[in-house]
Amino acid sequence: MKCIKIDKNEWAGGLEAAASTYRLFGPVKEDEFYEFKALEEGRAPDAAAMAVRNTRTSPRSVVYPQAEVLFEYTTDERDPDAHVMKEPEREEKPRAAIGIRPCDAYSFVLVRNNFESPEYQDVYWLRNYEETTFIGQACHDPCSTCFCTTAGCGPFHEEGLDVLLADAGDHYAAKVLTDKGETFMKAAGWGDEIDFPDEEWEGWKTAAGEKIVSEVPTDRLADIDTLALHDADFWDDVAFSCINCGTCTYLCPTCWCFDIQDENKGREGIRYRCWDSCMFPIFTLHGSGHNPRDAKTQRVRQRFMHKLKYFVDRYEAGIQCVGCGRCVQHCPVNIDIRKVCNLMNSFGETESCSVA
Amino acid sequence: MIAYTDKIQEIARRLLKDCKVETVIGFRKGSVPMMNEPCFITSADAADGLVWDGNCGINLANYLTNRKEKIAVFAKGCDSRNIANHIIENKIDREQLYIVGVPCQGMIEKRRIRQMAPGEITEATEDGDEIRVKGRDFEEVYNRDEALQKNCAVCVHRNPVIHDEMVADEVEEQTDVDRFADVREIEAMSPEERRVFFRKLLEPCIRCYACRNACPLCYCPTCFVDESQPQWVGKSQNPTDIWTFHFLRAYHCAGRCTDCGACERACPVGINMRLLTKKLNKDAFDQWGWEAGLNLEERPPLDTYRPNDPEEFIK
Amino acid sequence: MGIEPGRLHFSWISSAESTKFAKVAQEVSDKVKALGPNDHFAKKELKVA
Amino acid sequence: MKNPYYPYPVRIDDIVVETEDKNLKTFKFSFLNPEDEEKFAYRPGQFAELSVTGLGEIPIGIASSPTEKGFVKFTVNKVGKVTTHLHRMKVGDIMGIRGPLGNWYPWENLKGKNVVIIGGGFAFTTLRSSIIYMLENREDFGDIHVIYGARSPGMLLYRDELAEWEKRDDINMHITVDAADDPDWKYNVGFVPTITEEKAPEADENTYAIVCGPPIMIKFTQPVLDNRGYGHDHIIMSLENRMKCGIGMCSHCNVGPVFVCKDGPVFTLDQLNRLPKEY
Structure with missing residues (x-):
């Protein structure tokens, strides 16, 4: 299996390079808890943040902010466009969600069912989603309350991700899954392609899956x-x-x-x-x-x-x-x-x- | 904490068997460490599921609002004071209630223990003054005192103030605690410093209203933040709206709050909004020697007038 | 909350004390004007976050 | 991508006070951009969001018929924040209409069939749309019966049109009021279920009932239709629920797995029987 090797020493630098093209989001520590939020300039999620299992709030706001302006208008009757709705100008810079967990990335795949129907497309959600590159971090060490494996995904689930990172000690092994992912890797300057042993990856995946002690039965x-x-x-x-x-x-x-x-x-x-x-x-x-x-x-x-x-x-x-x-x-x-x-x-x- | 579980089950069983009450409100064991779930039972057989330990921090008075039947409820010191509040404010009749007093030695703040532990806690047990926690590859023992909810650590009303029966003998009340040290710190700040302090305090709020809904005082049929005619508060994440919610909610609790800590305990993003209500508690105490819910006879200070009320603020 | 002292004022004024009312009102409004607008707690712009 | 939240700008061309309590007004709108009228192609039974800047949107059934060109009409009851403001607006004011939204009465299935319209109170709006539509396409339908009731004569909507339809011989009008203090009242007196019992034709495979009115009317009309043999797949109803987006995304209006705004508001009773009663 082809992987890109990202030396952990090159992590922060790569993200800094990517930040010139992308607005970055990732897990950062706020007082007591980790939150998934927009990364201020020069702030890269460190090893501890990347290893954190679940941020307190989910990354949903990367695509779907808690509050989002749909239209602007004026009620000034002197304005010929008074009371007419106008879409606000958008910042076109693409986004990247760094270190998103596979379960959280998969959540967008499910939610898309709601925001994109044959009759109607929620332009705000879909534009944000299409513009976002999802750089996932595989879960080597899931929580006791995680039940992803019986909820349609898992600690190494790839659906909804553009890149999946696995922690290989001094480096990340990055499995590039889509063209979007490849573009991001280039922007970050990470291109050290290696042959990663399939067995090792599968071994990690199995080990992580076995650590999951919670489940939900859904068959009936x-x-x-x-x-x-x-x-x-x-x-x-x-x-x-x-x-x-x-x-x-x-x-x-x-x-x-x-x-x-x-x-x-x-x-x-x-x-x-x-x-x-x-x-x-x-x-x-x-x-x-x-x-x-x-x-x-x-x-x-x-x-x-x-x-x-x-x-x-x-x-x-x-x-x-x-x-x-x-x-x-x-x-x-x-x-x-x-x-x-x-x-x-x-x-x-x-x-x-x-x-x- | 002394495990009262056996005694609680016995009382619940007896009350239901003797048809003294229709419903018993208590706790059952939670599904994650350091959590119990409020529950109700209506048959003596179900009493086996009730538990009591240091994880019963939810204020059960919250579950009594406007109920119609005859209920037995287990009440810590703070719960009992909120029940008294409820009775004074006509949210339930004293005659409907069979209050089983539970002397309390403070509830555990799971957030604190989680932070102290080196990894994810998968099991926690209480044993006397000790809390033993286990994770996948560690085991630690903490002293109960260092893991108490902040309000419990400075609580001076651990014994229920009204009850029909007690689960155990009263515990000794704390006397050497400085209840308002944190409030004094904020009072000492300049207005500008305070503004910055509160801005930071409330910044993480996601407006889930868990603080409001966990609070037994917040039973308004329509909260002012939900009201749309007129719309007092915007619904976005604009900081002004978030402050409006928290400050106004605190004011609505003035002279009523028992500092039970339910708001802080419920907050998913760890906001210490008790700092707001505590200032009002302190003022009520300083001005009128008032502490909410200590008895059923006295009217709260904000709905009484006395000629000798202190009025330094009126110039 | 962080509102400067001086923005809030309480007085007992009887309905018969018209001159006192005028005086207090004048004093309070002068004081508040001197402090300038209190925009710390007002929405300065339409922002949702 | 088309933005489904965008309301077409419209001008209020006419406002008619419909009822004696003045709580219902009919607004006639024209589109500021003529091409929007084509985009707003609708069928009777659909609704739209009326949008007032600063106050928000409200879902309202479309009272005009697609056969009426150059304008759209909505009859609005004054209940909440937006509708109260709307009632204060005047001819010439600019606002927005977003839609058309939801499904419609099943005109495809109703072709060649007898249609019994049973309406009560201010829920008659989309029924007006339907009646006009059917009369314009009269040859497409069999017998048409309309049973329409209000509390009093002064509370009936579209009184002039009701009188005109009364005169026609290709539509059977059964207008009723709960009580009339007007000695000249020449139509029925009695609740809608009673009049339905008396006037509705016998059920058969080719006869469909469209029922639209307050919950209490529906509750007592349904047993009458059951008695008369109407199959539940021949009873068509229109639901209301609190809505925001109108396009099946905000999830305010769901009833079980369906959205009233997008999968409805029109359902057969047969469909409703299989859903939770959360409306």
Whole structure:
């Protein structure tokens, strides 16, 4: 297998070179936690950052910022274009997500199903996505809460990546997966092509996979009747502890719900979209005051049904979850998608198969 | 911490069996280390699932708002004070509640232990004053005192203030703690320094509202940040909007906050927003000697007037 | 929060004390004008992040 | 790539107060750029987002028919932030329309069939569009019945047009009000379900019912249609849910795996039976 060898001594320099062409994003330490964010000039993710398993917030904002301007307008009646929406000017510089984990990169592949349909294309999301080069960092040492291998990807998963880096001690072995990846490697000045032993790579991959101790069963989800699952009797118990915050949905790489808002200052205005969460009661509130998901149980059920059933039914792309485990780790009240997925997947199974 | 689990299960079983209550609200063992999950049970058989240890930091008063049935609830010192708040603010009736007091020696801050540990913690157990944590290739023992939630470390109301039954004898209250040292530090800053300090403090906020929703005080049917007519606060990540949310929320808790730490504990990005509410707690204490939720008789300072109220701020 | 002292003022003024009201209002507005606009807590521009 | 969030700029050409409580107004818009009118090619049953700068967008059913050229019409109930502002706007003001959005009544299947339209209150807007469309293409349809009710005579929408349709012999109008204090009221008095019971034709393979109205009307009309033998795949309904994007992306309006905005708003009762009742 052909790989490009990136000596760790050349890491920071290469990124600096790439930064003249790309806006770089990567894991950096902010006080206590690692965050995946825009890298300030000259700031490269160091070895510790590259080895960090999961950044606190997911890299979703690289493509899909928490708040993003859709249009600008003026309400100045003297302006012939008053009240007419204009797209803001964009910075055309491409982006690169450095050290993104394979699960997080795969999340964009899933989310694309939502933002690109035969009828409509979300130009903002798609432009950002197309413009981004994903330089992945394979997970040699996954967390105990990671369940990527049963959620459609894995620690060395390549789908959605342009380059996959594996940590080989004093250097990274870079497997270039796409033309986009190749262009990035050139911009970084990394071109030391080597023959990398397939067995070694596969060995790492297997070893990493074996370290994954969490899993979600998904085999029955597609066949279970949607309404019956919706009406299952476990939802009240699952939802009781939920406090209706947006932690799970905002940390999740595969959640995409958004709100659209207008804001004026004087006669200038913007229309922007910002992340929203199906956990919030007003998410579904009608103008009439009627709320189809008024109760907490309904909202918690919606989140899990959406990820683990509706998405499965709609796109036939597996579950809308990549197994990063952020929601498991950070839910303030410890609602665990692994447990819920298990409940859902085993719904209606005959008693004799289950061992309490 | 003394493990109260057996006693808690026994009480829950008895209350449900005797039909004293319809629901018991407590904790069950969590699925990740140093986490327990609030849960409810309605049958005596389910009592076996209840647990109690240093990971029951969620404030259970939050789960009582506007409930209609007869409930037993396990309450630490802070929980009991928030239950008192709830009763005073008519969010639940005293008669509906069977309060089982749990004397508390402080809850563990998992974030702190995670930082101290050399790797990912996969198992944590409490044993007396010690917390033993294990990871894939390490095992460490920490002293409980160094891993307490910051509010617990300076708590002077560890014993429940109202209860129908106690799980164990009262614990000794801390007397030699300096509760407001951090607030004084901020008070000593110049306005400009404070502005910079708060800007930095609130910068990581992702507006998930976990702090608000974990707080038993935040039960408004529509929070001012969600209100659209009028729209008080923008919904983007504009820092002004983020400050507005945090500052105003803190003000809404003035004279009501028990410093239970639920907000900080819930925050996924580690913001110490308790610094905001604590200043108001300190003011309420300095001005009126007031601490929220200590009894059911006294009205909170912000809904009473006394001719001898201190009024230094009025010139 | 970091608002300069002087921007906020409380006074007891009876409805009968019109001259006191005028005086206090004048003093407060002079003081605030001297401090200049408080733009630390206002949105200076339409930015979403 | 076409930006699906872009609202076409339009001018308000006319505003008509429809109801006696003045809470419903019909707005007639023309496109600032004539080519946008062609892009806004719609079919009866679809909706659009009305966009007001500084306030946002609201999804509203299209009240005009594609057979009416040179303008589009929307009847708007004053309920929230955007609609209240809209009610204060005046002729000549500029705003935006984004669409057309959603699916439409299944005109392909309805060709050659009898159609019974059952509407209540201000949900009659897309039904007006449908009636005009059917009357323009009259030879494409069998019998047409319209059962339309409101609280009182003054709350009926499009009163002039209702009167004209009454006079025609190629459409059977059954207008009703819950109660009439007007001694000259010459149509029915009674709730929509009752009138449906009395007036709706017997069900057969070739007869479809389009039902659109407040939840309470739907709740009591459905058993009547069941009694009359209407199959659930012959009952067509239009849903409402809170929406933002209108194009199936923001996920506000989902009901189970479908989006009301993109897969709907029009569903057969048969389809709805298989979905959670989250609307």
